[in-house]
Amino acid sequence: MYREEQDSVGKLNIPKDAYYGVNAQRAFENFQITGQRLDPLFIESLVQVKKAVALANMELGELDPKIGETIVKVADEMLAGNLHDQMIVDPIQGGAGTSSNMNINEVIANRAIEMLGGEKGDYTVVSPNDHVNKGQSTNDVYPTSGKLTMLKLADILLASLNQLADTFEAKAKEFAGIKKMGRTQLSDAVLITVGEEFHAHSTLTKRNIKRLEAVKDEVRALNMGGTAIGTGISAHKDLPQTFNKHINDVTGLGLTVAEDLIDATQNIDCFAVVADVQKTIGLSLSKVANDIRLLSSGPRTGLGELYIPSRQNGSSIMPGKINPVIPEVLSQAAYLAAGNSYTVALAVEGGQLELNAFEPVAFHKIFESFRVLSNAILTFDENCVKGIEVNKERCRELLERSTYLTTDLAIHIGYKEASEITKESLRDDKTVIEVAREHGVSEEIISAITAD
Missing domain, CATH: 1.10.275.10 (Fumarase/aspartase (N-terminal domain))
Structure with a gap:
């Protein structure tokens, strides 16, 4: 019918x-x-x-x-x-x-x-x-509704980020006393603790929280009442302020009237800022996920300093193989957000004169990034980070076999002689302390560089 x-x-x-x-x-x-x-x-x-x-x-x-x-x-x-x-x-x-x-x-x-x-x-x-x-016009209803949606989705992402930051902080305390080898450019550097590494992850996540809180202000100003091009044709002159009072009563989102309704109708640069923050959040946490994948690599031939939870079989052909699927999915969510950010950038640039016709694709991609990042961060926290354990024996073994002590040694005997000791240690598969003694370094200096 x-x-x-x-x-x-x-x-x-x-x-x-x-x-x-x-x-x-x-x-x-x-x-x-x-x-x-x-x-x-x-x-x-x-x-x-x-x-x-x-x-x-x-x-x-x-x-x-x-x-x-x-x-x-x-x-x-x-x-x-x-x-x-x-x-x-x-x-x-x-x-x-x-x-x-x-x-x-x-x-x-x-x-x-x-x-x-x-x-x-x-x-x-x-x-x-x-x-x-x-x-009203589509040209004020649609962007206003999109901004409301972004604020709501931002709060969902903030909840995931806050949960992850708390978990990193808890792990930092749990692993505070565990020494390990720090690395720069994938090469041995100097001593660090596992707790310090996880505290850095927490600091990064908290910085992303501040970024996201700040970007919410980009979308709180509304062009509602501007109608077709921001001049307010067909609307009561007091509609912007009156609407703003009622929309805040309805949503509680702390919304404001845009300073310039014509500008707010013509330009959607604020959405590029939102998408860029989403990209930054995703890529920065993907770096953390990659570090955790690297440090948990193995189980026999990788770095093997961390244990991450086993979540599913990793191969249809290799029995018993377990892959780091949860860190992998967080990285893929980050790649999606990065690609979506570029799409939004093109949409922002594509507007002409008094209106941008490409808000639909910008909204679709921003909403997608919010949801995908929120879900990926949540699964990363629940199914990976909370269950991470440290292989203390492996950390100790790698630390003892490293040449990290030569940095401290160089302070006492000079860079050139410390370099010779380092090369000899690696060539002869001896510890730095063993070679230092052979070079006549005093026990007083050795005690100074090996003290906790």
Whole structure:
């Protein structure tokens, strides 16, 4: 069973029971791109925007209270999880997000019509454009909803990062007294403790937390009320501030009105900053994951200083082989975020004049990076870092066989003679102390360089 709806392109049959309308149906047919639906938090954000605008328009006398209150009721239903299946458009779409905006407008309008006793598609009762979209444009609704979504997803990523930082800190304390060989450029350097290494991992993770907290401020300023190009045409002059009051009541996200609504409509450079921070978080933690893979390599022919949890078979042909699958997946998440950052950069540059039409792909990739990084960091923490143990015997063995003491020795006898002792130690497979004694280095100096 179908109902007929019409837009400026022509007539189209819509499933009779559908809450979406002709605009969403046409977009569904035009944009079969990713095979995915809009992010659930983006749908939530769209609904919150529509609710807050309805409240603002009623306060400003711009919307019939009967219609406005019904829109708010529908929004509350959707915020409770209903009708999300009626959001049918693909995340990547032409039209700068118009398809997403009209999809939510139609769903809210048709449910409101139903509540008021009408038939779906009878937009004389509640109009997707004249009522649900009152005082708005896709060009302020869509970026505003995207920013709300980023703030929510940032908090999910922050939770994963905070958990990982706490685990690294706990491991730093657990491994505080375990000495090992430090390495630079994959070559023996000087002594360090395993605890110091893990404390450095914690410091890095906390720095990423600060980066992410700071970048949230990039997306708190909204262009809502700027409508098509930031001039506010078709909106009440007080809508930006009135909306901002209501959207903060609805979300609690600490949002502000953009200083310049035209700038905030034209330019989306803030999204490049978000994507770059995502990339930095991913790549910096991938470096940690790679270090842990290297230090746990083996079990017989690698460095073997760390034990990481065994999570699954590593080979379909080599019995008993275990691979570092959890660190590997974190690195792959980082690579995804890095690639997505480049996509966002291209989208940011691609805008022309008063609008950037490429926000859909930017949002899709930023949302993806937030979710993938959050999940990868969480599995890295739960399934790897929390279960790491130290092979103390291996650390001691490698430390004793290293030439790290020659750095301290050089302070007492000079760089040139210490270098000769180092070369002889490696050539003859002797310890530095053994060769130092052979070179006549005093026991007083040897005691000084071997003291804890």
